[in-house]
Amino acid sequence: MQVLASKCPYCGHSVETTVDHLEERIVCPSCHKPFEMEVPRVSVTSVREVDGDRETISRDFASEQGEQTLLKAHPVIFRRRPLGTLAIVALWVAAGYLFMQSRGGEQAGAMGWVSLAMIVCSLFVIAYWYVLSVATTLTITDSRTIFRQGIISRDTSEVQHDDVRNIQVEQNFAQRLVGVGDVGISSSGQDDLEIVAVAMPDPAGIVDLIRENQD
Numbered sequence: 001m002q003v004l005a006s007k008c009p010y011c012g013h014s015v016e017t018t019v020d021h022l023e024e025r026i027v028c029p030s031c032h033k034p035f036e037m038e039v040p041r042v043s044v045t046s047v048r049e050v051d052g053d054r055e056t057i058s059r060d061f062a063s064e065q066g067e068q069t070l071l072k073a074h075p076v077i078f079r080r081r082p083l084g085t086l087a088i089v090a091l092w093v094a095a096g097y098l099f100m101q102s103r104g105g106e107q108a109g110a111m112g113w114v115s116l117a118m119i120v121c122s123l124f125v126i127a128y129w130y131v132l133s134v135a136t137t138l139t140i141t142d143s144r145t146i147f148r149q150g151i152i153s154r155d156t157s158e159v160q161h162d163d164v165r166n167i168q169v170e171q172n173f174a175q176r177l178v179g180v181g182d183v184g185i186s187s188s189g190q191d192d193l194e195i196v197a198v199a200m201p202d203p204a205g206i207v208d209l210i211r212e213n214q215d
Contacts, residue, residue, distance in 0.1 A: 080199035163187040
């Protein structure tokens with residue numbers, strides 16, 4: 001078995017592979033980025049004969065390319081709720097005002113507790129929004145789109161890029177201003193949308209990424 005050695009064009013790490021994978025995309029064991037080992041992109045620095053399993057030959061041996069994750073996105077937290085966000089900010093301003101007023105006067109203690117309660121309630125609301133966001137994930141790989149949502153019970157939908165028939169993006173005027181939109185994906189043979197991702201950041205970029213990876 002002939003082993004070809006070269007350097008990764010991204011990180012410069014030494015990479016080894018066999019002639020069987022010379023025309024295929026390989027993955028650097030250091031930076032995990034794929035590239036093709038072929039002239040003139042990458043020059044071979046040495047060729048040697050080895051015996052045994054290639055996995056035991058060297059830790060610099062390149063791995064074969066698997067499915068690559070291109071994007072992981074969660075629904076935005078504040079941009080999808082402009083009125084709620086403004087209400088939170090107004091609540092904090094009011095709480096700060098009450099706290100400053102509580103530093104003196106007969107009702108100082110009561111005003112201080114009220115301001116603290118307002119802050120705590122707003123933090124609970126923000127935490128709830130955050131949990132809803134991280135519990136919903138849109139993942140785009142080089143071959144498919146995966147949508148997962150749920151906290152206790154999780155629902156998963158996926159569509160292969162080559163099977164995508166229709167992609168819909170819905171944005172109202174306010175959403176366009178803040179770069180947020182709803183993305184719907186359907187595949188061939190399906191009348192309904194199989195994936196509906198609400199309040200995703202950069203919806204146009206998501207659509208472009210899917211289209212770029214279709215054969």
